[in-house]
Amino acid sequence: MSGGLGPVLRVEGLGVTYGALVALDAVTWSVDAGEILGIIGPNGAGKSSCYDAVTHLVTRRGRVFLNGEEVTDTAPHLLAERGLKRAFQQNAFFHELTVLENMVTVLQDRYGTGLLATALLPFTQVRRRADAVEDARQRLVRFGIPEAYHDLKPTNIPYGIQRMLSIALAYGSGAKALMLDEPAAGLGGADMTHLINLLISLKKEGLAVVVIEHHMDLIMSVADQIVVLEQGRLLATGTPHHIQSDPRVLEAYLGRAQ
Structure with a gap:
């Protein structure tokens, strides 16, 4: 938790x-x-x-804060x-890149150098490249992508590993808040277990x-x-236990009133 911060x-x-379509209306969380934080709701509820709206990919109303600082007008x-x-x-x-090269690419904000530095300090650049490759390798393993897949193209690895790769690439060199859109889509069995373990590990590391x-x-x-959305509006919010026993949620989303 945030420890009161x-x-x-x-x-x-x-x-x-x-x-004329109101896709989202006065949603706060x-x-x-x-x-x-889980966001659920029937198809068309306004989740996407x-x-x-949060990531400023559409014109929207409202305000967004990151670590207490307003970022409403910040570009994506x-x-x-x-x-x-x-x-x-x-x-x-x-x-067109291998799995490892994909990860190295998204780490360029940490390891990239300017053209002048590359020309004047070639040995330094080689060392930085080696550091980036090792960092990328460790991050891929951390996100559940074994080294056996690192030299393959993403389209040549199992679908479940592709899902883990997408999350790893989104996280990149680090994040304060990570938003995942249906990460379990198409997963089952061991792949679902890997995803659950990954989410729990990210939570334990302090990620939102x-x-x-x-x-x-x-x-x-x-x-x-x-958070439960219905027709673009906030229907309910609470712990999983609370949501599972909320009659509004059971009626609108789970399809069974009790």
């Missing part, structure tokens, strides 16, 4: 409108360091619009530089994690707090 990521009154790429990272629902990687997910068993087992 306030949430890592806080959104207030987010709203998104596409013409927050997530602390070392906490997993919420992510797009600058949000990433400040530690707000996002993995999309579809796997995203450089298809936000997860959109349709797999209820997953989200109920890892989330500390859950």
Whole structure:
């Protein structure tokens, strides 16, 4: 948790409108360091619009705060530089590069040097490259991608490993808050277990994690707090136990009133 320092990521009154369609209306939530926030809701509830609004990919109303500092008007790429990272629902990687080269590429903010430095200090550049490769290797293993896959192209590795790679690339050299959009899509068995273990490990390391997910068993087992959206509005928020027993949620999302 944040230890009384306030949430890592806080959104207030987010709203998104596409013409006459209100996709998101006055949605507010927050997530602390070392906490997993789950966002659930039926199809069309506004979950992806919420992510797009937080990361400034759409025109929206409301305010966004990162570590207590307002970043409402910050450009998407600058949000990433400040530690707000996002993995999309579809796997995203450089298809022409190997798995290891993909990871090295996203670490350039840490290891990259200017052209002048490269020309004047070639040996330093070689050493930095070697450091980047080793760092990338360790990060891939940390995200559940064995070394046996590092020299393969992403399209030639199992789908479950592709999902882990997408998360690793989104995290890059580090993050304060990581937003994942249906990370469990298409996963099952051992791959689902690996994902659960990864999410728990990121939480233990103090990362603030936000997860959109349709797999209820997953989200109920890892989330500390859950936000339920319906038709673009906040229907309920609370612990997994609270959400599972909320009659509004059972009626609107789980499809069974009790």
